[in-house]
Amino acid sequence: MKIYGVALLAFCFLLGKLIGSLLGQIMQINGDVGGVGFAMLFLILGNAYFKRKGWMVAETQNGILFWSSMYIPIIVAMAATQNVKAALSAGPLALVAGTVATLIAFAFVPLLSKLGNKKEPKKENE
Amino acid sequence: MMELIENLIGKNGLVFGFLLVGLIMLISSWLSKSMTRNKIPGVAIAIIIGLVVAGLGEEKGIASFPIFAGLGLLGGSMLRDFSVVSTAMGADIEKIKAAGLAGVIALFIGVLVAFVMGGIVAFAFGYTDAESITTIGAGACTYIVGPITGAALNASSEVIAISIATGVVKTIITTVSTPLVAKAIGLNNPQSAVVFGGLIGTTSGVAAGLAATDPKLVPYGALTATFYTGLGCLLCPSVFYLILKVFLG
Numbered sequence: 001m002k003i004y005g006v007a008l009l010a011f012c013f014l015l016g017k018l019i020g021s022l023l024g025q026i027m028q029i030n031g032d033v034g035g036v037g038f039a040m041l042f043l044i045l046g047n048a049y050f051k052r053k054g055w056m057v058a059e060t061q062n063g064i065l066f067w068s069s070m071y072i073p074i075i076v077a078m079a080a081t082q083n084v085k086a087a088l089s090a091g092p093l094a095l096v097a098g099t100v101a102t103l104i105a106f107a108f109v110p111l112l113s114k115l116g117n118k119k120e121p122k123k124e125n126e
Numbered sequence: 127m128m129e130l131i132e133n134l135i136g137k138n139g140l141v142f143g144f145l146l147v148g149l150i151m152l153i154s155s156w157l158s159k160s161m162t163r164n165k166i167p168g169v170a171i172a173i174i175i176g177l178v179v180a181g182l183g184e185e186k187g188i189a190s191f192p193i194f195a196g197l198g199l200l201g202g203s204m205l206r207d208f209s210v211v212s213t214a215m216g217a218d219i220e221k222i223k224a225a226g227l228a229g230v231i232a233l234f235i236g237v238l239v240a241f242v243m244g245g246i247v248a249f250a251f252g253y254t255d256a257e258s259i260t261t262i263g264a265g266a267c268t269y270i271v272g273p274i275t276g277a278a279l280n281a282s283s284e285v286i287a288i289s290i291a292t293g294v295v296k297t298i299i300t301t302v303s304t305p306l307v308a309k310a311i312g313l314n315n316p317q318s319a320v321v322f323g324g325l326i327g328t329t330s331g332v333a334a335g336l337a338a339t340d341p342k343l344v345p346y347g348a349l350t351a352t353f354y355t356g357l358g359c360l361l362c363p364s365v366f367y368l369i370l371k372v373f374l375g
Contacts, residue, residue, distance in 0.1 A: 009208070009211065009212050010208075012211060013207065013208055013211050016211065017207075020352075020356075023356070024356065027356065027359070027360055032356075033353065033355070033356030033357075033359075034352050034353040034356055035207070035352065036207050036210055036211055036329070036348060036349075036352040037348075037349050037350070037352040037353055039207075039211040039214075040210075040211050040213075040214035040217065040345060040348070040349050041214075041349075043211055043212070043214040043215065044214050044217060044219050044222075047214075047215060048219070061215070064212050064215050065212075065215060067208060067209045067212035068209060068212040068213045068215055068216065070205075070209050071209040071210065071212070071213055071333075071337065071341075071344065072151075072169055072172075072337050072341065073144075073147040073148070073151060073200075074147075074200060074201060074205050074206050074209050075169075075173065075201075075206070075330075075333060075334045075337050076147050076150055076151065076169075076172045076173055076175075076176045076201075077143055077146075077147050077176070077197045077200040077201030078176070078201030078202075078206055078330055078334070079172075079173045079174075079176030079177050079180060079187075079201070079301065079334060080150075080175075080176035080177070080179050080180050080187050080188045080189070080194075080197050080201060081180060081183075081186050081187035081188060081189040081197055081198045081201045081202075082176075082177065082180045082187050082294065082297065082298065082330075083180075083184070083185050083186070083187060083294055084177055084180040084181040084187060084294075084298065085180075085181055085183070085184060086185065086287075086290070086291055086294060087291050087294040087295045087298055088181070091288070091291075092251075093247065093248065093251045093262070093288055093292075094265075094288050094291035094292040094294075094295050095295055096247050096251075097243070097244045097247040097248065097262060097265070097266050097292045097295070098244075098265075098266060098291070098292045098293065098294070098295025098296040098298075098299060099295060099296075099299050100243045100244075100246075100247055100266075101239070101240040101243040101244050101247075101266035101267075101292075101296055102296045102299040102300055102303070102326065103299075103303075104239055104243050105236055105239055105240060105325045105326050106303075106307050106311055106325075106326075107311070108232070108235060108236070108239060108321075108325050109311040109312065109313060109318055109321055109322050109325060110311050110312045110318075112228050112231060112232045112235065112321040112324075112325065113228065113312055113315075113317055113318035113321045115227065115228035115231060115321075
């Protein structure tokens with residue numbers, strides 16, 4: 001049943017958020033630190049465990065895949081609910097600072113990506 | 127009749143949101159096919175349409191209008207995070223492990239670079255006190271790090287507002303320009319997506335930018351980006367502030 005997959009996803013999500021919130025509390029930040037990241041790791045591990053046990057039948061998997069296919073529409077809705085007006089009207093300082101910080105960070109991507117590719121010789125693949 | 131429809135939509139906002147986003151997706155994939163011969167992905171067009179309509183509203187974008195409130199729920203953090211987590215099904219744990227160290231380094235460099243760049247711009251615009259520069263530098267990390275840092279340092283509300291706006295600008299720039307620069311910065315494999323998420327850090331911008339570039343990369347970028355705001359909240363009001371304080375007095 002699809003709901004088994006959705007429930008597994010919900011379990012991983014809440015467990016990840018719980019750990020993220022606890023971490024936030026320890027750091028005295030009123031919020032969640034890496035909750036989504038922990039939840040993703042749990043889902044990867046849970047998926048592997050279910051597969052090994054033979055519980056991950058196609059229907060269960062489809063329950064999770066439905067949500068991952070909803071991801072892009074949700075991002076579109078998120079874009080439509082951003083405070084674009086404030087970003088544009090806060091004056092040049094915010095525009096310049098936000099833009100410069102982003103573009104410089106882009107420039108670091110190729111430098112650091114090489115670190116991750118240490119094992120295989122770096123080759124351009126599409 | 128109008129009242130009836132308004133009532134109906136008010137009660138079923140989320141469902142109306144599904145309909146609206148479905149229509150936006152339909153229009154944008156048609157535009158992508160017919161106007162750009164698939165050169166600009168439909169997803170990227172849809173996100174840009176989203177940002178444009180957001181500009182019509184106030185703080186909550188288009189959801190500032192009650193009739194579109196359902197979009198706020200659909201695009202809110204609960205469903206966003208839920209669906210981002212679900213994308214982990216398509217992630218390969220071996221590839222994450224291979225990029226793990228680079229991802230952690232990217233997080234630290236990402237927070238530092240954003241802070242320094244934001245700080246320099248704040249200084250160039252005439253701010254000279256450590257509290258304001260730190261707060262605006264923190265805003266250049268994400269729009270959450272900015273106000274948390276500003277509150278911790280007792281920065282003025284004007285400066286906190288600028289720091290939030292800086293973070294929102296970053297999110298929007300990331301969303302729009304990621305597909306444009308992806309090729310030039312080699313953003314085409316899981317390793318570079320892990321690094322990208324760590325360097326940029328705005329979860330919504332990284333998620334949207336990668337979705338518009340190549341949806342397969344989303345889980346890898348989201349995985350590291352989710353730690354960025356926490357790291358920023360940890361470093362900006364403490365270590366970074368104290369270092370700045372030494373220099374500026």
